[in-house]
Amino acid sequence: MPLPDLFTQKTGSMTQDLKTQNAAKRPTREDGVLSADLCVIGAGSGGLSVAAGAVQMGASVILIEKGEMGGDCLNTGCVPSKALIAAAHAANAVRHGKPFGIHANAPEIRFSEVHAHVHGVIAAIAPHDSVERFEGLGVHVIKAAARFVDPQTVEAGGEKIRARRFVIATGSRAAVPPIPGLSDVGFLTNESIFELTERPEHLVVIGGGPIGIEMAQSFCRLGSRVTVIERFGILAKDEPEAVDVVRASLLSDGVDLIEGVGVAGVHREGADIIVTLDGTPPRTIAASHVLVAAGRRPNVEELGLASAGITFSAKGITVDARLLTSNRKVFAIGDVAGGPQFTHIAGYHAGIVIRNALFGLPAKVDYAALPWVTYSDPELAHAGLTEAEARKGGYQVQILTWSFELNDRAQAERATQGLAKIVLGPKGSILGATIVGPHAGELIGTWGLAISAKLRIGAVASAILPYPTLAEISKRVAGSYYTPKLYGSLTRRVVGLVQRFLP
Numbered sequence: 238m239p240l241p242d243l244f245t246q247k248t249g250s251m252t253q254d255l256k257t258q259n260a261a262k263r264p265t266r267e268d269g270v271l272s273a274d275l276c277v278i279g280a281g282s283g284g285l286s287v288a289a290g291a292v293q294m295g296a297s298v299i300l301i302e303k304g305e306m307g308g309d310c311l312n313t314g315c316v317p318s319k320a321l322i323a324a325a326h327a328a329n330a331v332r333h334g335k336p337f338g339i340h341a342n343a344p345e346i347r348f349s350e351v352h353a354h355v356h357g358v359i360a361a362i363a364p365h366d367s368v369e370r371f372e373g374l375g376v377h378v379i380k381a382a383a384r385f386v387d388p389q390t391v392e393a394g395g396e397k398i399r400a401r402r403f404v405i406a407t408g409s410r411a412a413v414p415p416i417p418g419l420s421d422v423g424f425l426t427n428e429s430i431f432e433l434t435e436r437p438e439h440l441v442v443i444g445g446g447p448i449g450i451e452m453a454q455s456f457c458r459l460g461s462r463v464t465v466i467e468r469f470g471i472l473a474k475d476e477p478e479a480v481d482v483v484r485a486s487l488l489s490d491g492v493d494l495i496e497g498v499g500v501a502g503v504h505r506e507g508a509d510i511i512v513t514l515d516g517t518p519p520r521t522i523a524a525s526h527v528l529v530a531a532g533r534r535p536n537v538e539e540l541g542l543a544s545a546g547i548t549f550s551a552k553g554i555t556v557d558a559r560l561l562t563s564n565r566k567v568f569a570i571g572d573v574a575g576g577p578q579f580t581h582i583a584g585y586h587a588g589i590v591i592r593n594a595l596f597g598l599p600a601k602v603d604y605a606a607l608p609w610v611t612y613s614d615p616e617l618a619h620a621g622l623t624e625a626e627a628r629k630g631g632y633q634v635q636i637l638t639w640s641f642e643l644n645d646r647a648q649a650e651r652a653t654q655g656l657a658k659i660v661l662g663p664k665g666s667i668l669g670a671t672i673v674g675p676h677a678g679e680l681i682g683t684w685g686l687a688i689s690a691k692l693r694i695g696a697v698a699s700a701i702l703p704y705p706t707l708a709e710i711s712k713r714v715a716g717s718y719y720t721p722k723l724y725g726s727l728t729r730r731v732v733g734l735v736q737r738f739l740p
Contacts, residue, residue, distance in 0.1 A: 261375020262297040269397065271377070273297040275594060276391060276400035278383045278540070281308020283571035283583030284406030285366055290591050292375045299400065300371060301393045303382040307366035309408050309427070310580045311359060317431040318451060320358040322612050324351045325455035329490075329614070336651050346460050348436040355431055385545035388564050402566055402594040405540065405547075405554060406583070409533040409572035414443070417502040422510045424503075424527045433526075437461045441512050441524035443500055445471030447611040449530035450483065454613055457492050464493040464522055466500055466514065472611060476623055478638075479673035482655050483613050503527065535573045550575070558601035559593050560586055568594065576602075579609055606688035610678035615655045618681035621669030621688045627660050632668060635661040637694075639714035641674040646705040650675065657714045659684070665694040665718060676707055683711050694718045 264273035275291050277284045280302035292298045305312045331344040364370060368378045381394030391398045411426035413419065425433075427448060440456050442449045445467030457463040465471065465487075471494065472480045487494060499515040509523040535553035542548075548555040548563040553575025560568045568590045571583030585602070592600035608620040627634050637659040641647040647655075655674025662668045670684035687697055698715035702708050722728065 273299045277404045279406035281408045282310045282580045286587035299377045301379045301383040313428045320355040325458035385541040405569040407536040412532040412534040418504045438525040442528045444530035468499040476671040482673045606685045608685045616677035617673045618677035619671045620685040632662045
């Protein structure tokens with residue numbers, strides 16, 4: 238039973254909220270214990286989605302959050318990072334107007350105003366995630382830390398809470414690698430970098446995953462010198478051809494990429510942070526700021542999980558395909574559940590939990606069409622299996638590719654870097670797709686839908702799309718599947734035969 242977006246997203250229509258708030262079922266209190274149908278721990282993207290959906294569907298809901306409403310996504314993750322990226326795009330557009338006949342001086346970047354823009358975007362979205370909005374919906378919000386005291390009871394803010402079902406949605410935080418001296422130099426993470434009001438002179442980024450690459454390119458375009466240090470290779474989970482396009486763009490922007498090298502230690506010398514790299518002889522880099530972007534750690538330590546009989550590890554809480562923990566009254570969703578760490582996955586998990594907890598349906602997660610996007614320029618987007626994953630899975634693989642150079646809209650916008658790569662299985666089944674190019678994050682949705690709906694390549698090839706659009710690249714790459722047969726010798730013979738008999 239698919240759920241409409243209204244019930245599985247953390248933000249929604251205020252008009253719809255007003256229609257439902259008066260009918261909300263409220264938690265009850267008996268013998269000093271608060272009771273509800275559902276208790277959600279964590280008011281990030283996933284927790285808010287569950288709470289909003291459940292209360293509007295008639296469940297009584299308690300929501301517990303010790304920090305800021307909206308969690309990492311709103312305050313220190315997706316929202317501020319994309320706002321910063323937008324500022325970097327604007328600066329880059331000023332620098333590169335000449336091919337269009339637009340001549341301008343170098344942009345004057347006032348970093349304090351960039352900071353104000355980022356926090357203005359957060360402030361614009363915050364009311365949708367606020368305590369006031371959720372209490373207006375009928376959710377009982379408790380602003381405190383939560384801890385299980387037994388398998389069916391949580392304590393928070395001096396209250397004891399019991400519920401038919403609990404949902405743990407406490408998210409994750411930046412992982413800090415065990416680099417000697419790192420804890421002594423005052424490093425940045427995603428939780429602190431958006432508080433900067435002055436531009437870093439030289440930002441060293443430790444980690445070449447999506448967060449590290451997005452921040453590296455953005456700060457470079459906003460005028461900082463930037464060095465990325467990655468022990469392996471940047472964007473290691475993505476298709477190598479697509480990563481090569483992003484790598485070339487980063488180097489063109491002026492980002493210094495150091496791949497295949499680790500960090501041996503960090504220390505301060507006056508105002509500088511000295512980063513020492515592995516190797517003989519060791520190389521050192523003097524930085525003004527260091528950003529650690531080396532993965533994430535689930536927030537599990539303070540939840541009292543052992544008291545609740547909930548199994549967990551350093552990777553997160555152990556869940557089954559229904560997102561149930563070893564305590565069958567408790568679900569875990571989003572980053573804390575140890576799976577894919579994306580905001581949209583937390584929202585997807587919310588729908589799975591609502592179907593299970595409210596309707597008793599055995600809904601299970603299915604990551605076959607899992608999408609992700611790195612918001613570099615050009616963007617790199619993926620859904621489904623990579624070529625390597627498909628081959629490892631034993632599929633007979635066929636690869637289709639199409640270049641943005643062959644797309645008329647890309648030519649008109651002088652944004653021709655990139656390609657689409659489609660991984661096919663037997664009989665034109667779609668196993669995976671990667672797009673690297675302008676607005677790839679918007680374009681990948683077609684392929685995610687095709688994979689989840691189990692469509693074959695012909696469904697995309699036969700689509701009628703407006704011209705000229707970047708979306709045509711999906712139709713063109715899909716159509717290339719038929720090119721060898723359509724324009725082959727057999728087709729020519731058939732056409733020749735038919736023409737002999739037509740009047």
